[in-house]
Amino acid sequence: MASLRDIKSRITSTKKTKQITKAMEMVSAAKLNRAQNKAQSFLPYTEKIREVVSSIASGGGEGTSHPMLEARDEIKKTAYLVITSDRGLAGAYNSGLLRQTLKLIEERHSSQDEYGLIVMGRMGRDFFKKRGMPIYQEIVGLPDQPEYADIKNIASTTVNMFTDGIFDEIYVHYNHFVSAISQQVTETKLLPLTGFKEDKEGDSTPTLDYLYEPNPAVILERMLPHYAESLIYGSLLDAKASEFGARMTAMRSATDNASDMIDELTLKYNRARQAAITQEINEIVGGAAALE
Amino acid sequence: MKTMQANVVTPDGSVFDGQVEMVSVKTTEGELGILPNHLPLVAPLAIGAVRIKADSNVQLIAVSGGFMEVRRDEVNILAESAELPSDIDVARARAAKERAERRLAQAKKDNLDFKRAEMALKRAINRLEISNMGGK
Numbered sequence: 404m405a406s407l408r409d410i411k412s413r414i415t416s417t418k419k420t421k422q423i424t425k426a427m428e429m430v431s432a433a434k435l436n437r438a439q440n441k442a443q444s445f446l447p448y449t450e451k452i453r454e455v456v457s458s459i460a461s462g463g464g465e466g467t468s469h470p471m472l473e474a475r476d477e478i479k480k481t482a483y484l485v486i487t488s489d490r491g492l493a494g495a496y497n498s499g500l501l502r503q504t505l506k507l508i509e510e511r512h513s514s515q516d517e518y519g520l521i522v523m524g525r526m527g528r529d530f531f532k533k534r535g536m537p538i539y540q541e542i543v544g545l546p547d548q549p550e551y552a553d554i555k556n557i558a559s560t561t562v563n564m565f566t567d568g569i570f571d572e573i574y575v576h577y578n579h580f581v582s583a584i585s586q587q588v589t590e591t592k593l594l595p596l597t598g599f600k601e602d603k604e605g606d607s608t609p610t611l612d613y614l615y616e617p618n619p620a621v622i623l624e625r626m627l628p629h630y631a632e633s634l635i636y637g638s639l640l641d642a643k644a645s646e647f648g649a650r651m652t653a654m655r656s657a658t659d660n661a662s663d664m665i666d667e668l669t670l671k672y673n674r675a676r677q678a679a680i681t682q683e684i685n686e687i688v689g690g691a692a693a694l695e
Numbered sequence: 696m697k698t699m700q701a702n703v704v705t706p707d708g709s710v711f712d713g714q715v716e717m718v719s720v721k722t723t724e725g726e727l728g729i730l731p732n733h734l735p736l737v738a739p740l741a742i743g744a745v746r747i748k749a750d751s752n753v754q755l756i757a758v759s760g761g762f763m764e765v766r767r768d769e770v771n772i773l774a775e776s777a778e779l780p781s782d783i784d785v786a787r788a789r790a791a792k793e794r795a796e797r798r799l800a801q802a803k804k805d806n807l808d809f810k811r812a813e814m815a816l817k818r819a820i821n822r823l824e825i826s827n828m829g830g831k
Contacts, residue, residue, distance in 0.1 A: 432809060444708035444709065445706055447704050447772060448705065448706050451771055452762075455737055455762070455764055459737075476780070522730045551706035551707050592817055612735060613737045614735060614737070616722060616736060616737070616738035617738075621723075622737055622738075622739060622762070625762070626739075626762060631776070634708055636706050
C-alpha cells in the first residue's frame, strides 16, 4: 500500500492539473462564444451573395454561365482543403477529421498525381507531411478569431488554382459545429459551384428581376471568386467554433476525471490514515499489555 | 423625406445599418446615386468612398471591392472590407502605401505582383483620403 505521503502528493498534483484543465475549459468557453458570434455576423454576407448569384445563374440567357458554375467533364485532379487546429488538447477534433480524410483519399485515388492538399492548421500539416502527401498550400498560426484578411491570400490562390485548371474539383473537409458538445466531420464541395441551376427548379420563390450594371457576365466574373473565397472563410469560422467546442468538452471531461481521481485518492488517504492510527493504538495496547 | 434601408456588410460583420435618404457609390462604370424606389440593380463597386445621406448628414465609408444590390426600399453593399473614417488605421494605411510604392518601383509591368501592388496602393490611398475627409 502506498504511503501516506505518496498519496498526499498525488492528490496535490491532481488538484493542480484540475485547476489548469478547469481554466482551459473556461477560456475555451469564452472563445467559443466569440467564435459563434463571429460566425453569426458573417452569415448575412454569404447569404446575400448567394441570393444574387443564384438569381443571375438561374435566370438563364446570355452570359449567365461561367466556368466556375460548370462541372468539368474529366476530373484529373482533386484538391482537398483540410481545416485543422494548431494545437492539440481538443479531444478527437483533429484525429477524427484527419483519419476520415485519409480514408476518403485512399478510397478515391490510387496515385498521388490525382489529388492535392491545402492545409490550414499545424496538426493537419504535420500529419500529411509525415505521410509524404502532396501539400500545395499551407497556413499555420491563424489567430483564434480569424479576420477575412488573414485568409484572403490562401483563399484566392486556392480559387485561382481551380480557374487555372490545376484542380478540377475542390472539396473542403472540416468539423462542422453542431453544438458545443458535438462536432461533425463534414465534406463539402467548394468548386465548381454546382447547385445554383438545380436550385431554381425546386425553388418557388420568385427571384427579382435585376438590372445588371454593366452586364451579368461581368458581375458573375467578379462575384463568383468572391463567393468561393467567402465560403472558405465561412468554413474556417465554423471549424474554429467547433475547435473551441471540442476543446471545452475535452477539458470538461478532463476536469471531471481529475475530480473523480481526487475523491478516490482522498478515500484511499483516509483509509491509510485510519489504518496507521489503528496500528499505532494496537502497538501501544500491545506494549502496555506486555508491561503488566 | 422618403427613406430606404441601407446595409453595409463585410465578412467580418455589419458596418452600417440604418434608414437613409440617398446612397452614392463609385461603381466600376462610374459614380451612381441611389434614391428610394430605385429599380432592382446589381453593380460591382470600385475601390472608393460610399456616401450615405441620412438626416442631412453625410456618412463616408471606405470600401474596397464588392457589390451593391438595390431593391425598391433597400440597398445592400457587400464589400470585402468597409470602414468608417473613425475606424481607419491611418498609420497602417500609410505603411501600406509606402510598401506598395516600393513594390511598384521594383516590379515589372503586367506582372502579377505589379497588379497586386497597384491594387494595394489604391486601397491605401482611398483609406487615407477618406480618413482625411471624415476628420474635417
